[in-house]
Amino acid sequence: MMLNMKNTKNAGDFIFGRNSVTEALKLCPQRINKIIILKSVTNDPKINEIVTLARQNRVVFQFVPKERFANFTEFSHQGIVAYTSPVSYLDIDDFLDSQKQKTGYSKIIILDGVEDPHNVGAIIRTSACAGYDAVIIPSRRNAQVNATVEKTSAGAINHIPIIKVNSLSSTIDKLKDNNYWIIAADANGKDNYFDINYTDMNFAIVMGAEGDGVGKNTMKQADFIVKIPMLRNFNSLNVSNAACAIIYESVRQMIESEKHSV
């Protein structure tokens, strides 16, 4: 049963108050990006229940000072606000199960620290256009799916599964166990992104933070590190554009290889 967010006490991207947040956690935790709880209300049994539910469902929660509630003063928030997503996130295990029925290879995008929701939306949009199978978003240090992402994606969030994971490192290990190759995009990569053959493997392309790129630990797990060549003394491609260059190179290769195999 899906919780109809429209009928709960909410203002767009948020759910306010102990009962509403508890209800949301019970009915569809996969729609919650994170929960913030006022520091001073920690000894409340209702809050304790929320914390337990959040833990069980792997929903991120934080105890925060009252300043963090400054934008919510017009709502009766009772010291608790859940940030919600316009789509249900898919579980990584459910996704991997679903891919077992698939003919052909799987193609996914992993975001590792992309903080601008416009970039997240644009990357989801390109991934959907390119027929990719999923976008993986870590639950921390990356923009979650919210109204801005939905808008920038031009509705693509409803056309491609979005997987939220708490640990990117163990998710990548899981992907590797399931026969995926990990391709990290980095300005210092050895190969150009078009030197990889995208047509004969399951793969996950990792796009990193706008400034810092892919995280160090993720880099260590990568099977390939690819760069996008820069032809002028100006080295700074927008991350959604960089993602598009790589994604559409894989599309080009797939279409070309189908042409040759006919």
Added chain:
Amino acid sequence: MMLNMKNTKNAGDFIFGRNSVTEALKLCPQRINKIIILKSVTNDPKINEIVTLARQNRVVFQFVPKERFANFTEFSHQGIVAYTSPVSYLDIDDFLDSQKQKTGYSKIIILDGVEDPHNVGAIIRTSACAGYDAVIIPSRRNAQVNATVEKTSAGAINHIPIIKVNSLSSTIDKLKDNNYWIIAADANGKDNYFDINYTDMNFAIVMGAEGDGVGKNTMKQADFIVKIPMLRNFNSLNVSNAACAIIYESVRQMIESEKHSV
């Protein structure tokens, strides 16, 4: 001599008042995106001088009702505001002259109705990274270079010439006379964008409006109309991402062809 915009009566992207606008028109008209003039002050000799200067320098001007000045009430605008650009636009003829000294082919991007300044900035950024020679922007029905474009371009506006033109149609004719091939991107294109050989010609890639695509007249002038293949029942790539896919395909081809020719 460059006009130092910082020293004139301005607020970021604007210059206010008859004397300041006249001075700017005399010293660097190529830094002015457009001028708006209050309808009721048309019989002023100073305004007449401004109109003459604007005409001579091909700067767009409009007589507008006072509602258009609502955002400028805190400034002493005297019924006239010039919208300025953070960079000097290059003249198309000067650009074509400069390209005659160039070895190898020229590669340019033409924007035809891209109205979101974030997209304009991102396309300029990608064009700079890819070593393109210029970006052409029409003076009407397209976002001009302003502070938002500058920011989204991550400074790229200072690394690639930006050409502003009043008539896209005659500019394209001029490019054709100078041996450029015109490649329009359109969802209904016959060829995939990667079926074009970008390595053996001067070319201009035309990217159209976010919703409507490349204009009808421009389409008629195009030598090639290319599409970006869509692999899911979701057909809506962001225009800056679409531009990036095409631009970087041309980069890929150039690097591959250099490899083979060594």
